[in-house]
Structures are given as structure tokens and as C-alpha cells.
Amino acid sequence: MTAPDAPSPKPDAGKRAFGWVRDVLSTRLNKSAGRIRQLMLLIGVAYLGIGGKLVHLGLSREPPQTLKVAADQAAAGARPDLLDRNGAILATDVKTLSVFAEPRNIIDKDEAVELITAVLPAVDARELRERMNSKKGFIWIKRQITAKEHDEIFHLGLPGIGFWPENKRIYPNGPLAAHVLGFVDKDNIGIAGMEKYLDTQGLTDPHVPGFAVDPEALKPVRLSLDIKATHALRDELIAGLERFKAKAAAGAIIDVDTGEIIALESLPDYDPNDPPDMTKQVNWPKINRVNVGTYEMGSTFKALTIAMALDSGKVSLGSHIDARDSLRSGHFTIHDFHATHRVLTVPEVFTHSSNIGTARMALMVGVQGHQAFLRKMGQLDRLQTELPESAKPQVPKHWGELNTMTIAFGQGLNVAPLQALMGVAALVNGGHLMKPTFLVRDEATAMANSEKVVSDQTSESMRYLLRSNATHGSAGFANVEGYYVGGKTGTAQKIVGRRYSNDKVFTTFMAITPADKPKFLYLVMYDQPEAAPGDGGYHTAAYNAGRVTGALLRRVEPLEGHAPLLAPPAHPFPLIARLGYGADADKVGKE
């Protein structure tokens, strides 16, 4: 055979057979450039693919949603409970079912619409059909259905129709404190009041993607309101509203040591369970008059003027103020409502509510000083509390001597009543100006955030003046036995057209109890009250707001656990007693 001349072709064949393997595994440099190019191409194609998908996703209008995400975003979010200061529920979430449809999964849309509208007559068939035929993947049919409706729809057995649990906001007390609580819309988003505050503070679970809050983690929020006191306030205000045929009424109770609002009501009000009720038209707007309304506070403002004069040191309790003649400025003349035509002491100016006297005292301090004092007392700037609603006081643009004279007795400057309340609270609590709050706050925190605006002595003088006004002045109707009440009336004439009207008035009343160491400051206001039968035609503050405050005080004080005093305090005003005044508030004013 040819064994020797045919020297083994086998290795060659083997070389050829495994040649490609060697090729692939070869690490020679001449091969790598091509391979890198191939790799780059591959990666490039992959990136192009990803980029293309991104552009596609970006351009498509509706991102594909899973049902859960869609329903979750559409459903009403969870909100924390609102409690009163004693833990009673003011607002809470209740689970309800809402019925939805996925039009893509419905086989016969017309039949579905027909059957559903048979069960839910409130749903408009034509409108529902239109929405069913839109391209949406998820539509609500009806929110917050009843258990019976749920049963009936469930038994229709329609494909593409489902139920989703939702939260519905419930206000068990109805219209009580409605102006503080506010209300929510269908999606449980706060629209007004403390409900809106909760949303702005991020205390709710609004279903915003990326801000998921565990509904279990929502802690109840405790407000400073006392539901029982609020009810008493509302009840008495309504009784007065009917008796005095007033257009509107409002009232508030504030704890002067902490600045907490214990009760706040404004009539007419609405039921937050039924938000459309808010906008239902009545003759008088349903606004929060304590917060949003601005009014000329009338004679209650005199407290601020007298405190300013006393604190400036230009006037003391024993000073004499000339109120013999009307005060003229330009072509304006200032009269006294209860004219005395004599020289008055400072307590007499207060108890007789002398316009001339207070105007003279303001002039002693001067325009600059008057403005500075009112600014310090927070009367010239917008007062912002937790409530989103607030009002800017209407300050005269050109503030001359005449303005100072009229503002001294509460005309010519419109402030929110809450503002005036804050100012008077500071005058009687020892001179600490603190912002009112609707959340619970302790005295230490309140004091730390307060500002000393008048001296202890001025504060005590004001308490003494308020007390003497209850015993000898216009606040007698509110002088409830056992509570050592101090108070001040205010009757401001309303501007009709461009003139102050004589028969249309805005009346306010402020009362403190007990006057030697006040805890609560009461405010009651009536808009356009009329004289009640038997009042001799008087429609001034003492007859309406003053009476209501008296009745209110009698109800609220025992509710709050304040025991009545069987005898007046022995040394109610120690600081000014040392100076020889006010040893007995019950005797002053007459002298």
C-alpha cells in the first residue's frame, strides 16, 4: 500500500475541522478590532430599541394602567379623624363602596347601561353611554353607593363592572363648628377650614403617586374646640338671632392663657356632610364672620385705646378727661351716645363709653403712637391662623388726626373680629399677645411664642375697668352672679350708602370671667339686630349681644368645670390697689 508515501492526512483534516474553533478562541489582535465593531453594533441596536420604546411611551397619552393603580388614584384618599379637645369625634372617615366600569371588558355596553340605570336611577343613561364609549380604561359609574344598591348591581352579574372601597367623610355633629371644620369634596380633598389645613400640612393620604401614606399611620388630630361649649354657643346665638331678628350672628370663646379657641360659630352656617349646602343661596352669605369678615368693632375697641393711653404713662386711672363739649375736627363733630357733659375720670370714660373721652386720650398719644400701638397689637396686619381663610384689615390710606380720633372709639378701621379678640385677650391676660390657635396648646408653649405688649399694671387696670363696666356700665346684662364677670359692649353704626345709619347697627360684646384672673374671653356679635319687644326700642349691644353673652356664660362655665364663686375675690386687683385705685371695682364709676 502507499503507507509510506501517503504520510498521515489526518492531522491536516483535524486542523481544518477545529479551525473555526481556534479562530473564535484566537486572541490575535488582527481579529479583535472587527469583533469590537460587531459588539458595538449589537449594543447600539439594543440602545436604539430602548430609546424607541421610551419615545413611544413618552408620546402615548394614557400610560397603560393596571386596574388597581387606576382605581387607587381615582378613589377618595384617607384622612385623619378630627377630634375635639376632649376626644369627641368631629370628623371621621367611613368606608363606602363605589361602582366603576372598565368599558374595554364590557361585552354589550348598551345592555350594561340599561341594567345599571335601572338600579341607579340617579345616573344619567345618555351621559353614561357616552363615557362608556370613550377610550378610557376606567370610569366611575356612581360614587358612594348604599349597601342595597351594591347588592342589586352585584346580582346583575355584569362583566367589567366592579366595586371599589372608598372613604367618605362624615361629620357626626352636623352643622356644629362647620365654619372651623370646613368640608371636603368627593375625592376627600379638603376644600375649606381645618380640612384644608390638614392637606396643606401633609397629614392626609391624597393618593399622589410617590407620596403614599399608610392610612393606618394617620393619627387623629385634636382641635382646641370643645364640642359642648360650641353647641351652647350655637344654641344661644340662634335663640338670639330669632329674638332680635338679626341678619347674621357670630361668636367665639378663647382661652386667654393659651390662645386656644374653645368655640367658634358663625350664622348662617351649613352642614359639611352636604357640601352643596355651603353654596346654597341665602340672603346673607355663609362665611366665617369671626375670621373672614372685617368690621368696625365699635366701642369694644375703646379697650385698646384706653390700654394704650394707660400704658404710655400719659394717662393714669385717676386722670380727668374733658368730655364737656363735642370734639370738633374740620367739619366733623364727635358726640357722645350717652352724653354726660362733664369732666370724666378714666373709669367713667370707659363705663359711659365716651367717644369724646377716648378720642382725646388717643390724641394725647398721637397719630404715630396710635399706629405703632395698634400694629404691635396685631390690628393692622392680616392675622393668619391654621384656618386657610383670613381677611386683611381695612386700614385708612391716609391716617390723620381725625382717623385716630374715630379709630379710638372703633370706627374707621375694619378688623377681623378674631383679631380684636386676640388684642383684648392680650390686654387681660397680663399683656401677652399670642396668636389664636385651633389646635390644642399648653400654656408654656403659648407663653414661649407670645410677646409682651402691655405692662402687668395696664393689664390689671383693664380687667378692673371691664369689671366696673359690668357692675356700673353697659355690661350689666352679662354680669352673671358668681362668675365675677367683666365686659364691654360695642355698637357700631353700619354704613349704608356713604353715611352711618342710625337704625342699622353691628353690635359686639366681649366678656371676661373671672375678672381678677380671666380664663375665658367671650365674644358675641349680631349684624343688624332689632329691638326685642319690651326693650323700649333699644337695639344697642347690651340688649342683644350682652344678654346672649350672659346666657352663654351661665351655660358654658359650669360645662368647663369652673365653679361659681360664692363671694367676690378679696383682693382682685392688688397692683392698682397699691396705687389707691380699684380697691373695690363694684364701687368705682359712680363717684
Place this chain on the structure above:
Amino acid sequence: MWRLLHLLAIGTLIGSAVYVYTLKYQAIFEAEQIVKLKHQINKTKDEIGVLRAEYEHLARPDRIQELADKLLQMQPLALNQIVRPEDIPEKNAQADSIGRKLESLGLGPSSSPANGAAGASPSLR
């Protein structure tokens, strides 16, 4: 010998597989129970919420006031209904009418047999 070992191995394999599957199904069952319980807890919590709201609704002050006005004869607190502790009259000396009668009959505590010994001691001194 080898065959026996093989059988044993196969048996162990099947046995362990069966055991693992039972465990798995048991775990699934328990997980379902947990989910069920969680649902029940949530449902009960919701029911509690509804009941609390209902309670508050029924106990709202204006309803209580209406009922109290209709059904109770209560009056507002008046100042003359309150008395200071100092104004409460002193406790009178205990009036023991029976004892006094006994004394008047000459059967006073000094002569009663129970006090006999004690009553006698001062005179003995």
C-alpha cells in the same frame, strides 16, 4: 444490594417530595387564612369606625339637649344651690334618745351590768 439501595433512594426521594409538597400546601393554606383574617380585621375596623361615627351622631349635643328638655326635669345650676364647706353647720352632739331614756329611768350606763366593773373602779380608788 445495589438494587436495594436504588429502591431506598427512590423511596426517600418520593417521600421527601410528598413531605415538601404537604408543607407547601399547608403554608399556602395558612397564608390564605392570614389574608382572610386580615380582611376580617379590616372589615371589623371599618365597622367599628361606622359605629363610632353613629354613636357620635346619636350623642351629638343638640339631640341630647332635645331629649333632656323633653324627658328630664332638670334645671340649670343656681348659685343658691352651692354651699361652701365652712357654711355647713357643725355636727350636733350625737342624740342618743334611747340612752337618755334609760338614764332617766335610773338604768344609765353607770348602773348597767356591762359597765359595772369599770364604773365601780373610780369609787374604789
